[in-house]
Amino acid sequence: MTTRVVLSAGSNIGDSRAHLRTVVDALGDDLRAVSDVHVTPPWGGVEQDDFANITLIADGDRTPREWLEFCWELERAADRVREIRWGPRTLDVDVVSVEADGEPVVSDDEALTLPHPRARDRAFVLVPWLQIDSDAQLWTPDGVRPVADLVAALDPAEVAGVHSTGEQP
Ligand SMILES: Nc1ncnc2c1ncn2[C@@H]1O[C@H](COP(=O)(O)OP(=O)(O)OP(=O)(O)O)[C@@H](O)[C@H]1O
Numbered sequence: 001m002t003t004r005v006v007l008s009a010g011s012n013i014g015d016s017r018a019h020l021r022t023v024v025d026a027l028g029d030d031l032r033a034v035s036d037v038h039v040t041p042p043w044g045g046v047e048q049d050d051f052a053n054i055t056l057i058a059d060g061d062r063t064p065r066e067w068l069e070f071c072w073e074l075e076r077a078a079d080r081v082r083e084i085r086w087g088p089r090t091l092d093v094d095v096v097s098v099e100a101d102g103e104p105v106v107s108d109d110e111a112l113t114l115p116h117p118r119a120r121d122r123a124f125v126l127v128p129w130l131q132i133d134s135d136a137q138l139w140t141p142d143g144v145r146p147v148a149d150l151v152a153a154l155d156p157a158e159v160a161g162v163h164s165t166g167e168q169p
Pocket residue numbers: 068071082085086087092093094095096109110111112113114115116117118
């Protein structure tokens with residue numbers, strides 16, 4: 001099964017740029033686009049350091065579940081420990097959305113909810129995504145929405161807090 005995936009990766013412990021680069025390296029020839037590294041204020045209410053975030057687009061012979069396992073492998077390789085929900089981490093990789101045959105995969109499975117249910121609320125996912133695909137669209141329960149419209153609906157202060165470093169991971 002060839003699928004197109006959008007991944008979001010974030011890090012705020014250790015050498016964040018190096019952690020993010022492991023995602024790029026693991027995708028290899030499947031990588032279609034990767035955003036610049038963006039510095040982003042922590043989302044979710046836990047007081048912690050700013051994150052470095054990237055959004056990536058890839059095409060590969062993986063099922064949605066295999067993309068999730070790909071993300072877990074990278075988190076494991078970065079010695080990620082799950083302590084506080086939405087807390088600091090060496091590497092977090094989320095499956096934002098998957099397309100199979102050009103159609104969005106929609107799932108409310110708790111182990112793999114697609115599209116990621118909080119992606120549409122997160123400037124740290126959407127702003128880097130727009131940088132690599134200005135026509136990006138995301139399925140939401142209210143219909144398929146341009147990512148640009150989702151960004152426009154966010155708190156402007158949150159969007160303004162997301163800065164491109166101008167550097168690739
Ligand atoms: N689209 C998805 N991408 C990644 N994980 C998902 C997805 N949908 C459900 N999950 C599940 O979410 C669980 C928790 O993931 P994780 O520890 O990365 O959460 P988090 O990064 O703290 O919070 P968030 O899910 O809000 O980003 C995972 O065990 C995974 O099975």
